[in-house]
Amino acid sequence: MLADIVQSNFPEGVQLPKCLRVVCDFLDAHGYPISGCFEICDWGKKDAEGWFPNDPITRSQVAIFGRGSTGSSYALWLTPNANPDQAPVVLFESEGQFRVLAPNALQFCRLLGLGYDEVESDDLTEPPIEWEETEPLRNWMAERLAIDFPATGEEIARTANEQHPGFRQWMEDWQAANLK
Numbered sequence: 001m002l003a004d005i006v007q008s009n010f011p012e013g014v015q016l017p018k019c020l021r022v023v024c025d026f027l028d029a030h031g032y033p034i035s036g037c038f039e040i041c042d043w044g045k046k047d048a049e050g051w052f053p054n055d056p057i058t059r060s061q062v063a064i065f066g067r068g069s070t071g072s073s074y075a076l077w078l079t080p081n082a083n084p085d086q087a088p089v090v091l092f093e094s095e096g097q098f099r100v101l102a103p104n105a106l107q108f109c110r111l112l113g114l115g116y117d118e119v120e121s122d123d124l125t126e127p128p129i130e131w132e133e134t135e136p137l138r139n140w141m142a143e144r145l146a147i148d149f150p151a152t153g154e155e156i157a158r159t160a161n162e163q164h165p166g167f168r169q170w171m172e173d174w175q176a177a178n179l180k
Helices: 002-008 018-030 044-051 105-112 132-145 154-163 168-180
Strands: 061-068 073-077 087-091 098-102
Touching: 002 018, 018 105, 018 132, 044 061, 044 073, 044 168, 073 132, 098 105, 098 154, 105 132, 105 154
Parallel strands: none
Antiparallel strands: 061 073, 073 087, 087 098
């Protein structure tokens, strides 16, 4: 089961949120694609090592669960809230940028279900172009999680940035101390 593989790549003691297990279960049952170019990542430890080389403490503060088409990593940021269900979802972009995407995993799943081709780069103020293509994923999640889906991802992204403005500083501080 994919969820177990993703879980095995999380920091010790960190549980994969139920909503992300539901996405993994969808993949086990239906395969790809699920939403645009997003993929579940089954090698999260390697990605964390790439972002935070020689720093196991910082690596234990992120739980990578997804990848974008350009190699970007989607992760739970466990520093502000060690509860993985409440941890914000952050993006480590392939070119070294980083940002907060969703206030928590459930809100990320709502965003994922909208049908953006590239959650990391599409304009979330605009309606997604692949709404119809993600209907099976939305139905699967709605049945198992009792969630709804907004017309755009704008509110989810705005709320994430309002609730977690410290992520950028956390990353900049780490980079200043470790990338000389």
